Amino acid sequence: MNRTKRWVATLVAASVSYAGMLQSAQAGLVGTAQVAEAQGVVSVDTRAAEQRARVLSLLDRADVAAGLQEHGLSADQARERVAALTDAEVEQLAHTIDTAPAGADSFLGVLVFIFVLLLVTDILGLTKVFPFTRSVR
Amino acid sequence: MILSGPGASRRRGRGPRAGSPSFTARGRTLAVPRLAGLALAAALLGPLGGCALLQTPPQTRALLAAPPADLPPRAERVDTPFFPQTDYECGPAALATALGAAGIDVRPEALTEQVYLPARRGSLQLEMLAAARRRGALAVRLPGTLDALLRELAAGRPVVVLQNLSLPIAPRWHYAVLVGYDLAAHELLLRSGTTERQVLGLTPFEHTWARGGHWAFVAVPPGELPASASEDEVTAASVAFERVAEPAAALRAYEAALARWPGNLTLAIGVGNSRYAAGDVAGAADAFEAAARRHDSAAAWINLAELRLQQGRHDAAEAAARQAVARGAAEPGFVDAAAATLAKVLGAPR
Numbered sequence: 224m225n226r227t228k229r230w231v232a233t234l235v236a237a238s239v240s241y242a243g244m245l246q247s248a249q250a251g252l253v254g255t256a257q258v259a260e261a262q263g264v265v266s267v268d269t270r271a272a273e274q275r276a277r278v279l280s281l282l283d284r285a286d287v288a289a290g291l292q293e294h295g296l297s298a299d300q301a302r303e304r305v306a307a308l309t310d311a312e313v314e315q316l317a318h319t320i321d322t323a324p325a326g327a328d329s330f331l332g333v334l335v336f337i338f339v340l341l342l343v344t345d346i347l348g349l350t351k352v353f354p355f356t357r358s359v360r
Numbered sequence: 361m362i363l364s365g366p367g368a369s370r371r372r373g374r375g376p377r378a379g380s381p382s383f384t385a386r387g388r389t390l391a392v393p394r395l396a397g398l399a400l401a402a403a404l405l406g407p408l409g410g411c412a413l414l415q416t417p418p419q420t421r422a423l424l425a426a427p428p429a430d431l432p433p434r435a436e437r438v439d440t441p442f443f444p445q446t447d448y449e450c451g452p453a454a455l456a457t458a459l460g461a462a463g464i465d466v467r468p469e470a471l472t473e474q475v476y477l478p479a480r481r482g483s484l485q486l487e488m489l490a491a492a493r494r495r496g497a498l499a500v501r502l503p504g505t506l507d508a509l510l511r512e513l514a515a516g517r518p519v520v521v522l523q524n525l526s527l528p529i530a531p532r533w534h535y536a537v538l539v540g541y542d543l544a545a546h547e548l549l550l551r552s553g554t555t556e557r558q559v560l561g562l563t564p565f566e567h568t569w570a571r572g573g574h575w576a577f578v579a580v581p582p583g584e585l586p587a588s589a590s591e592d593e594v595t596a597a598s599v600a601f602e603r604v605a606e607p608a609a610a611l612r613a614y615e616a617a618l619a620r621w622p623g624n625l626t627l628a629i630g631v632g633n634s635r636y637a638a639g640d641v642a643g644a645a646d647a648f649e650a651a652a653r654r655h656d657s658a659a660a661w662i663n664l665a666e667l668r669l670q671q672g673r674h675d676a677a678e679a680a681a682r683q684a685v686a687r688g689a690a691e692p693g694f695v696d697a698a699a700a701t702l703a704k705v706l707g708a709p710r
Contacts, residue, residue, distance in 0.1 A: 251666050251704065253659040253697060255630040259599045261659070261693050262626050264592055 417566040419506045420546075424562070427543050428507065435514045436540025436549055437461060443468045444554040451475050451483025454520050454535035455491060457551050458579045461518045461539075462497050471495075482533060485522060485575060489597075493604050497579035498613050500589045500597040504574025506566065508588035513541055515587045517578050518551075524571035533572065582613035591621045598630060607637035625655045632663055641667055652680065658687035658694035662701045669705055677705045 415421075427433075441460035445453035445468070452468035452475055459466050474491040475483040492499035502508045502519065512519050519538040526532035536552035548565050550558040569576075578586045582601065585594060594617050602610040614630035621627060632647035645667040652660035661684035668677035684698035 251697075251701060252633060252636065252663045253629070253694070255602055255626060255633050256599050258629045258657075258659045259595065259626040261691070264595045264599070264626055 416563055417570065420562040420566045423506050423510075424543075424546065428510075431507075431510055431543070432514050433544055434540070434542040435510075435516070436542075437513070437516050437518055438539075440518050440537065440539045440551060442551050442556045444556070448481040449476055449483075450535045450553060451488055453553075454537050454551070455488055455579075457537040458518050458520045459492065459495055459497055461537075462579045462581050464495050464497055464579075464581075466495055483535070488520065488535070489577060489600070490604075492577075492579040493601050496582070496605065496609060498582050498584075498597050498601050499577050499579050500586050501593045502576045502578060502586065502589055503593075504576070505588075506562070509538060509576060510541055510543075511588040512578050512586060513538060517580065517586065519576050519578050521569055522572035522575040523565075523568035525568050528571060531571075534568075538576075582609045583616045585616055585620060591624060594621075595624060595626050599626065602630060602634060607634045607639075610634040611638060623654075625651060625657050625660070628654070629657075629659055629663070632660075636667070641670055645671065652683065656683070656687065658684045658691040658698055661687065662694065662697055665701050665705055669708055674705065674708065674710055677708075678702075681705045 416424075439461075441457055443453045443456050449468060449472060452471040455471050455475060456466050456468040471491055474494060475487045489499040489501075502512065509519050509521070521536055521538055523534045523536060524531045525534050534553070536550045536558070538548055538550055539557075540549035541547065542549070546562045548560050548562060550560055552558040552560075578589070580586055582605065589597075598610070598613045598617050601613050605613070611631065611634040614627055614634055618624060618627040618631055628647060628651035632644045632651065635647055636644035645664060648660050648664040648667060651657060652664050661680045665677045665680035665684060668674075668680055681698065681702040681704075684694065685702050688695045688698060
């Protein structure tokens with residue numbers, strides 16, 4: 224699973240770096256994103272550049288495709304979705320996929336307790352889990 | 361955290377699926393007397409910190425204590441479309457709702473493959489923004505204040521929010537769309553899940569929204585600007601939009617933003633780049649020249665030099681390239697690009 228996440232993260236980061244490279248190649252103009260970065264509006268990790276060269280070979284790998292499939296994505300869909308993200312967003316995404324909580328089963332033995340807790344917190348207006356509760360305030 | 365969508369809790373396998381039919385059925389039998397609930401709550405919450413938990417949350421308190429005078433007492437965008445969510449797909453449903461209100465007709469099903477992650481049974485916040493851009497809307501994050509949300513609603517602009525409907529120990533992430541409010545009644549109106557017009561108190565909303573990280577965005581047609589978004593957020597949204605948008609649409613977004621923040625270099629460069637991408641070389645050169653003169657920016661000088669060269673105006677190109685090189689000490693990031701541009705200009709056949 225972690226291996227899959229790593230691949231997806233790498234793929235995502237590399238794809239976008241590649242897309243960015245294509246964009247900035249036009250006519251020798253400085254891209255708006257580059258100016259935005261210089262202005263501090265967005266920050267982009269420079270390590271993204273190192274991953275550019277790996278993108279094409281990555282996309283062709285069977286285990287990468289399988290990893291994407293495991294996430295319910297086809298490689299083509301992934302490419303399109305990734306192309307819509309900015310470099311900074313890709314960096315965040317890669318971070319998220321790596322660090323998203325993987326499970327907390329220890330809590331789940333107290334399911335009934337949580338249910339009751341949520342019911343009363345609903346009524347107190349702290350939460351809104353149940354459609355039929357109405358906050359007292 | 362960036363992870364969102366109801367998947368976070370469902371992914372834990374046997375997690376508390378509070379919205380599932382069995383729970384609802386059990387809830388009805390338990391939900392009866394409010395006083396009993398209060399007593400139980402006091403017993404349960406007392407040890408956790410008691411009174412602090414039961415106070416009206418800070419933003420709601422401040423808002424109700426002193427409602428901004430320029431805010432109408434109520435607002436509702438009644439023609440906002442409604443797409444009842446299926447399964448865990450609140451992300452696509454919320455996005456389709458917001459896009460529909462912005463004049464972009466799209467069904468949630470068409471968005472699913474752009475935002476939904478089946479293995480997580482949810483949608484990432486980043487992808488919500490990206491998918492809105494792909495559909496031709498500028499997706500702008502709002503400041504995490506109730507005031508900002510209400511100002512958008514007063515302007516007739518629905519707001520997509522991320523809520524954690526449950527408690528942090530067993531999160532239930534949920535995207536919903538605010539469509540209105542009623543300050544006198546202390547209520548917000550939402551398109552949420554399978555409820556077409558949810559009436560939710562400010563207090564429960566603020567609690568659930570705070571646990572979602574106060575995350576909210578609006579989707580606006582390019583050329584419109586949100587009422588409350590910051591200059592940085594609009595700039596970032598416009599730059600991200602340029603990546604996927606038609607040049608003409610990106611240009612509309614940049615021009616509107618530059619009109620509001622005329623001193624913003626990034627926006628000025630964006631106007632030039634999108635004019636160029638749309639095929640308007642002369643207009644792009646004008647934009648770069650204005651930016652170069654106003655900001656003495658290396659990037660603007662470089663782009664101006666490139667376009668003057670394309671126009672066959674070699675002297676003007678050389679002058680601009682030399683200005684770019686002269687900015688080397690102040691803007692080291694553009695030294696190489698400036699030198700390359702000057703070399704290109706000098707080497708070009710006259």
